[in-house]
Structures are given as structure tokens and as C-alpha cells.
Amino acid sequence: MKTDVAGTVAEWIGEARKIVVLTGYELSAECGLPDFTDARLNPHIRDFRESRDVRAGYWKKIMEIYPSLVGAEPGPGHRALAELEMLGNLDCIFTQSTDGLHRKAGSTTVIELNSSILWITCPGCGKDYSLDEIAAMLEKGTDVPVCRECGSDQLKPAISFPGQPPPHWEAREAWMRLHNADLFLIAGASLDSEPVASYPFLARENNARVAVISEKEGPADDYVDAVIYGKPGQVLSYIIKKVKEGITIS
Numbered sequence: 567m568k569t570d571v572a573g574t575v576a577e578w579i580g581e582a583r584k585i586v587v588l589t590g591y592e593l594s595a596e597c598g599l600p601d602f603t604d605a606r607l608n609p610h611i612r613d614f615r616e617s618r619d620v621r622a623g624y625w626k627k628i629m630e631i632y633p634s635l636v637g638a639e640p641g642p643g644h645r646a647l648a649e650l651e652m653l654g655n656l657d658c659i660f661t662q663s664t665d666g667l668h669r670k671a672g673s674t675t676v677i678e679l680n681s682s683i684l685w686i687t688c689p690g691c692g693k694d695y696s697l698d699e700i701a702a703m704l705e706k707g708t709d710v711p712v713c714r715e716c717g718s719d720q721l722k723p724a725i726s727f728p729g730q731p732p733p734h735w736e737a738r739e740a741w742m743r744l745h746n747a748d749l750f751l752i753a754g755a756s757l758d759s760e761p762v763a764s765y766p767f768l769a770r771e772n773n774a775r776v777a778v779i780s781e782k783e784g785p786a787d788d789y790v791d792a793v794i795y796g797k798p799g800q801v802l803s804y805i806i807k808k809v810k811e812g813i814t815i816s
């Protein structure tokens with residue numbers, strides 16, 4: 567970790583009026599969660615709708631990861647961002663993760679760009695189920711959950727599968743919030759696909775500072791104000807500690 571750059575980002579946090587944060591899979595991975603881009607967890611919507619076997623395979627995989635999902639605890643990155651909210655200048659956290667760990671850490675201004683894996687909706691009648699309710703149905707021996715209201719066996723989480731547009735309200739909200747931000751912090755997120763790929767550029771156009779924290783190189787690294795390569799949880803903890811100490815490094 568380049569502590570000088572992290573110190574500079576801490577200084578920017580101290581100066582910012584409105585901070586928008588984007589987080590993603592790297593924070594979830596630090597908590598032992600699987601990669602939700604795994605093909606069995608991410609079937610094409612057409613295959614999911616048309617094939618009972620695909621749906622059965624999907625729910626089998628969900629049941630495999632269910633214990634780690636419900637048992638997961640927030641990591642240092644989630645906790646650091648919950649502390650950042652208490653400091654007063656955080657506008658909101660956008661997350662690509664669907665695991666609910668920011669809320670579990672105590673963050674209240676969280677917008678889930680890809681919705682949540684913890685809520686399942688019936689496309690037939692709109693009834694919502696918690697993942698716990700679905701797991702209870704599956705534990706009774708059925709391989710595909712069936713809606714208690716309308717009998718549909720097409721239940722799925724609100725997350726977008728390939729072939730479905732990303733949730734619209736969330737993307738629009740991100741666009742509006744980024745227009746008003748003066749610091750955009752990207753931690754452990756993937757900038758490989760739209761609309762998220764444009765967010766750093768959108769923030770820059772509005773004169774916000776943009777900082778990226780990631781274990782890997784990303785497509786926006788050459789265009790942002792600071793890049794820190796390292797585990798996002800560790801880096802965020804360090805930065806927030808610096809902010810709280812009021813230490814500035816220039």
C-alpha cells in the first residue's frame with residue numbers, strides 16, 4: 567500500500583462536502599463470499615425462464631452458498647465505510663454487491679446497483695419472499711421454489727441476469743448523485759461494464775476528485791486522481807483511521 571497516496575485520499579475526505587462511494591465484489595470476497603458472476607449463479611434470463619433444469623441448477627447453487635451468505639459478517643472495508651458515514655460528509659454508498667453487508671455493518675445510505683440476492687420476487691404476481699423463506703421451501707425437498715400465491719415456478723432474485731437491463735432507478739440515482747459529489751471513492755468495484763464504467767468520467771466532468779482502491783488494475787486507472795493497489799478493506803481502514811486522526815499528508 568502506498569501510504570502517501572492513501573494519506574492524500576484521507577486529506578481529500580477531510581476536505582470533501584459530498585462523498586459518493588462505489589463498492590463491489592472485492593469487499594465481499596474479503597468476507598468469504600463467492601463470486602456472483604459464476605455462470606451457474608448468473609444464467610441468461612432466457613435459459614432461466616425456459617428451462618426448468620437451469621432453474622433447478624441455479625437454486626442448487628444458491629443452496630450451496632446459502633450458509634456462507636447468511637453467515638457472512640461485514641469486513642474491515644464495510645466497517646470503515648460505516649464509520650465514514652458517521653463523520654458526516656458521505657452522501658451515499660453505491661454497491662455492486664448483492665449481499666447486504668454494508669447494511670449489516672451499520673451503513674444506512676446504501677443503494678444496491680444490482681439489487682439484492684436476499685429478496686426473491688415472483689414475476690407472476692409480484693409477491694416478494696426472503697431468501698430464508700425460499701431456502702425453507704428448498705430444504706423440504708423441492709428443487710425449484712413455487713409461489714404460494716399464484717403457483718409460478720419462475721421465482722428469482724431481483725438481481726439482473728444476463729439479458730436483462732440493469733435496475734433503472736439505481737443507475738439514474740447514481741448519475742444524479744455523482745453530479746453533486748466532489749469526491750468519488752471507488753473501492754473493490756468492477757468498472758468493466760456500463761453504466762458503471764462511465765461513472766469515474768462523469769464525476770471528473772463535474773470536477774469531483776476520483777480515487778480508485780483495488781487489488782487489480784482497472785480501465786479507469788489512468789484517468790483518475792489517485793489509484794491505490796491493495797486489499798480495499800485494509801486500505802479503507804487505514805484511510806478512515808487517518809481521517810479520524812486528522813492527519814494530513816501532502
Ligand SMILES: [Zn+2]
Nearest residue numbers: 688691713716
Ligand atoms: Zn406469484
